[in-house]
Amino acid sequence: MAELHLPSTLPPLFPGLPRRLDVDAETVGDALAQLDERWPGLHDRLCEPGPALRPHIHVYVDRERAELVTALDDRSRVDVIAAISGG
Amino acid sequence: MPKTVLLVGTRKGCFLLQSDEARRDWELRGPFCEAWPIYHAVLDPASGAIYAAAASEWHGSTVWRSPDLGETWTQSSEGLAYDGDGGRKLSKVSTLAVTPGRVLVGVEAPGIFESRDDGATWSLLTTLAGQPGSEAWDDPQNQPPGHLGVSAIMPDTDDASRFWAIVQGVGIFETTDDGESWTPRNRGLRADWPREHEEVGFCVHKLTRSPADGSRMFQQNHVGMHRSDNTAGNWTEITEGLPTEFGFAAAAHPHDRDTFYVIPLDPGHGRCMPDGRAAVWQTRDAGSSWRRLEGGLPQEDAYVGVLREAMAIDSYDVPGLYFGTSTGQVFASADEGESWSEIASYLPGISSVEVALVE
Numbered sequence: 120m121a122e123l124h125l126p127s128t129l130p131p132l133f134p135g136l137p138r139r140l141d142v143d144a145e146t147v148g149d150a151l152a153q154l155d156e157r158w159p160g161l162h163d164r165l166c167e168p169g170p171a172l173r174p175h176i177h178v179y180v181d182r183e184r185a186e187l188v189t190a191l192d193d194r195s196r197v198d199v200i201a202a203i204s205g206g
Numbered sequence: 207m208p209k210t211v212l213l214v215g216t217r218k219g220c221f222l223l224q225s226d227e228a229r230r231d232w233e234l235r236g237p238f239c240e241a242w243p244i245y246h247a248v249l250d251p252a253s254g255a256i257y258a259a260a261a262s263e264w265h266g267s268t269v270w271r272s273p274d275l276g277e278t279w280t281q282s283s284e285g286l287a288y289d290g291d292g293g294r295k296l297s298k299v300s301t302l303a304v305t306p307g308r309v310l311v312g313v314e315a316p317g318i319f320e321s322r323d324d325g326a327t328w329s330l331l332t333t334l335a336g337q338p339g340s341e342a343w344d345d346p347q348n349q350p351p352g353h354l355g356v357s358a359i360m361p362d363t364d365d366a367s368r369f370w371a372i373v374q375g376v377g378i379f380e381t382t383d384d385g386e387s388w389t390p391r392n393r394g395l396r397a398d399w400p401r402e403h404e405e406v407g408f409c410v411h412k413l414t415r416s417p418a419d420g421s422r423m424f425q426q427n428h429v430g431m432h433r434s435d436n437t438a439g440n441w442t443e444i445t446e447g448l449p450t451e452f453g454f455a456a457a458a459h460p461h462d463r464d465t466f467y468v469i470p471l472d473p474g475h476g477r478c479m480p481d482g483r484a485a486v487w488q489t490r491d492a493g494s495s496w497r498r499l500e501g502g503l504p505q506e507d508a509y510v511g512v513l514r515e516a517m518a519i520d521s522y523d524v525p526g527l528y529f530g531t532s533t534g535q536v537f538a539s540a541d542e543g544e545s546w547s548e549i550a551s552y553l554p555g556i557s558s559v560e561v562a563l564v565e
Contacts, residue, residue, distance in 0.1 A: 128264060131240045132281060163283050164265040168290035175264045201264040 121191040123150060126201040133158040142197075147178055148187035150197065165199065175202045208563040210520060211275065212538075213256060214530055215244035218554035220258045222276050229526050229540040232549040238279055239270045246515050249562035250304040257309055257325060259299040267299040269311060271325045275564070285328035286311070286319055293346040294333075301515070303359040305366060314355025316344060316373050318385060332385035334373065338403035343376055357514065360413055363420070370413060370438065377408040378425075378438055394441035396429050412456045412514050413438075417521070419463035422492070426456045426468055433493050444493025449480050455517035459542075460525050464492040467499075467519065467527060467543060469512045478509040486517075486527065486543050502546035503537060510535065515558035522563075530556030 120141035130136045136158050144150035148170070155162035165176050170187060172178060177200040178185045191197065212223040212232075219237025239258055242265075247258040258270040260281070268283040288294045294315050301312040309321045310331070317333040334340070334356075342348060354374055362368035367384040370391065377392040390405035401407030409428030416422040423434040429452070430445040445451045452473035459465035468487050471477050479485060484503035487496045504510075510531040517529040527539045534553035539546045 126264070128240070128262075132265075160282060160284060163268075163287070167266060167295065168287050173264065173266055 120193060121150060121195040121197055123154075123197045123199070125199050128201050129161065129164060132164065133161055136161070142191075144191055146187065146191060147180065147185050147189045147197065150191065151187070176200070177202045208565050210526070211249065211562045211564050212518070212528055212536065213247040213249060213258075213558070213560045213562065214536060214550070214553065214556055215247045215258060215515070215558035216530075216534070216554040216556050217243050220244045220247050220256075220270070220276075221550070221553060222256075223536060223549060224275075227522065229520075229538060232538070234550055235276055237554075238272070238276050239281070242268075242270070244270075244557060245299065246301045246558045246560075248302045248304055248560050249564070250309070251562065252304075252306060253324070254564065255324065257302050257304065259302050259311055261298040267296055267313070269299060269302070269309070269321075269325050269328075282326055283328070284326070285330075286313075288315070288317070288330070295346070298355065300355050301358050303361050303369070305361045308366075310359050310361070310369075312356030312359050312371060314353070315346060316354060316356050316376075318356055318359060318371060332381070332388075334371065334379055334388050337373075337376075337379065337388060337390065338406050342402070343406075358413055360415060372410045372413055375407075375409050377406045378410050378413060380438060391438035392441070393439070394434075394443075395427060395432060396443060398429050411454045414456050414458045414466075416458045416463045416466075417460045422458075422463050424456055424458060424466050424468075424493075426453045428452065428473075431456075431468060431493060442493075444489070447496035448487055452477075453512075454514040455512045455529060457517050457519040457527065460519060460521040461523070462490070465490045465542075466493070467517065469517060469529060471511055476509075477511045479511070482507050482509050484508040484510060484537075486529065486539075486546075488543055499539075499543040499546075501544055502539075502548075513557055515560070516556050518559045518561040520561045520563060526561070528559050528561055530559040532556060 142150045179198045210225045214221040219241040221236030223232045242260040256272040261267040268281045270281045272279045298314045303310045318331045319328045320331045358372040360370045368382045379388040392408045395408045412426040432441040450470040453470045457467045483505045485500045520526045530536045532555045536550040538549045
């Protein structure tokens with residue numbers, strides 16, 4: 120199971136969504152699709168049509184910058200980051 | 207006695223200011239919508255629900271809804287996206303309009319989406335395709351980021367299939383068939399720049415319509431104030447007497463077809479009230495003359511701006527006026543603009559102010 124970490128801005132939008140959870144998925148995109156099944160609309164908050172990650176959403180798999188197609192394994196750590204913007 | 211509720215959209219969430227019919231004492235609540243940037247918030251008079259158009263740099267665009275005057279909120283953007291063909295992206299929801307059984311949102315790149323299920327799901331109604339020159343001005347490759355879009359939607363109060371829409375820097379368009387086809391409504395407007403097409407290329411900032419006479423409209427344009435007496439069929443400039451030709455916000459008196467309010471600003475980079483002195487300007491003769499209203503407003507070192515949707519007027523017999531500044535103050539008048547008080551001082555920058563009377 121990959122270990123997924125989400126930004127603090129997401130749980131307030133989706134009741135019951137934790138900051139950290141385990142997912143059994145082959146890619147980053149699969150992991151986000153699984154989350155969207157449990158918390159409908161979550162995929163839209165992280166991805167734009169294409170689909171592609173939103174410009175200010177960065178994903179890292181084991182500390183390496185990742186995309187939706189990036190593969191996961193059982194011990195992957197996935198960090199979803201709301202990148203610096205705003206003010 | 208009705209509640210008077212101001213819906214204030216800010217860079218850091220939606221706020222509500224609530225008073226009674228006297229409009230003297232105000233209670234502030236918020237920030238709502240998880241402090242997302244809110245570009246416009248409106249109240250559906252039929253259901254009492256609040257809708258707030260939001261766009262987050264992180265999480266994209268969505269519409270928040272509260273069925274209970276801000277006690278609880280949900281958000282949904284299901285269907286609120288272009289399909290991505292041709293590089294067309296929805297970068298922001300800019301404006302909202304509520305009609306019986308339907309919510310409309312105007313977005314960037316230019317388009318209007320609708321919801322017929324209280325904001326749970328959305329579908330594309332129109333991109334205003336086929337307008338003069340749109341192959342150039344609406345080409346995603348030609349756009350400055352985050353600018354061209356539908357900045358306002360004005361539904362007709364009697365005909366559900368008729369409404370007007372503003373496309374920034376292009377002009378006003380009218381549909382009478384629920385968005386199937388559109389007609390430019392910009393005749394008589396001034397433009398101080400070259401235009402490739404006679405009917406478009408005008409920078410309309412704010413369109414408002416007299417509740418007392420639906421044929422009468424006013425607009426604050428990038429260059430000048432204008433009036434129409436035939437429902438935007440043609441326009442006459444009424445700038446003379448105002449301190450500048452530039453501004454964003456405008457409001458029409460609910461009971462008098464000749465009375466109208468604007469907030470002139472310095473053009474150029476400043477876009478603040480001239481000379482650091484805050485004022486709202488009023489005409490009672492449809493723009494033949496203008497009067498400066500400043501009672502209670504700061505008259506020294508007040509370099510404040512007011513954006514397109516940030517002035518509102520209520521519908522009491524003696525109407526109240528309200529405006530919010532881009533530096534977070536809300537000013538209110540319960541006597542048609544004669545005297546003002548500051549009812550909120552330290553909000554985030556304000557994008558929109560709307561007022562609703564709630565029983």
